[in-house]
Amino acid sequence: AQSVTQPDIHITVSEGASLELRCNYSYGATPYLFWYVQSPGQGLQLLLKYFSGDTLVQGIKGFEAEFKRSQSSFNLRKPSVHWSDAAEYFCAVGATTDSWGKLQFGAGTQVVVTP
Amino acid sequence: DVKVTQSSRYLVKRTGEKVFLECVQDMDHENMFWYRQDPGLGLRLIYFSYDVKMKEKGDIPEGYSVSREKKERFSLILESASTNQTSMYLCASSSRDLNGYSNQPQHFGDGTRLSIL
Numbered sequence: 747a748q749s750v751t752q753p754d755i756h757i758t759v760s761e762g763a764s765l766e767l768r769c770n771y772s773y774g775a776t777p778y779l780f781w782y783v784q785s786p787g788q789g790l791q792l793l794l795k796y797f798s799g800d801t802l803v804q805g806i807k808g809f810e811a812e813f814k815r816s817q818s819s820f821n822l823r824k825p826s827v828h829w830s831d832a833a834e835y836f837c838a839v840g841a842t843t844d845s846w847g848k849l850q851f852g853a854g855t856q857v858v859v860t861p
Numbered sequence: 862d863v864k865v866t867q868s869s870r871y872l873v874k875r876t877g878e879k880v881f882l883e884c885v886q887d888m889d890h891e892n893m894f895w896y897r898q899d900p901g902l903g904l905r906l907i908y909f910s911y912d913v914k915m916k917e918k919g920d921i922p923e924g925y926s927v928s929r930e931k932k933e934r935f936s937l938i939l940e941s942a943s944t945n946q947t948s949m950y951l952c953a954s955s956s957r958d959l960n961g962y963s964n965q966p967q968h969f970g971d972g973t974r975l976s977i978l
Contacts, residue, residue, distance in 0.1 A: 778964050782969075787870075787971075788971055789865070789951055789969035789970050789971045789972050790904075790951070790953075790967075791969070792968070836904070840964060842962075842964065845962075845963060846909060846911045846917065846963050847957075847964060847965065847967070848894075848919075849967060853901055853902060
């Protein structure tokens, strides 16, 4: 079974600084991977996805993520953070052998943006 | 855009009550999911459905049941609500690709914050 670890529970970053959120997965084959963002009181919004091909994927809101098979990682990055990026971020992994599209979610990383 | 609508944003019920949470999606998605979200635990899958009248248990199905009588609607039922079911509940849906593989992103509703007193 696949699993996801987000090592950082909480990150504080200054507005305008760069942001990197870590995600490590465990899965025997090539997974498909997602990053979601959740603003307070809201559902989850898809930021980006990786299925195959180019290991650097671009998403919405200026985010990108890089799939590194050798490190079993899918880290999310943004070069310059805006105050509106304060939210909780979830990494999710799906199994290519799963018939029903189930995802395993990490515990989330809370991002606080300071002025 | 995909729209997943959960019937209530906030709900307060009493222990022992039977509670219904409703979810409707408007994109003809085959797959639908119910999660609960608790601080520090991420999202945990309760039940999912891959077709009308078809359902499968997720990771934490105890105390819950589901119903999917129509493709667009997926209901979560708390048979006899207990205080440990106080949580945020999220519904999601996803489609299959042209080859029939369920590898598409899940689309989420805004959640129902349920309090059991």
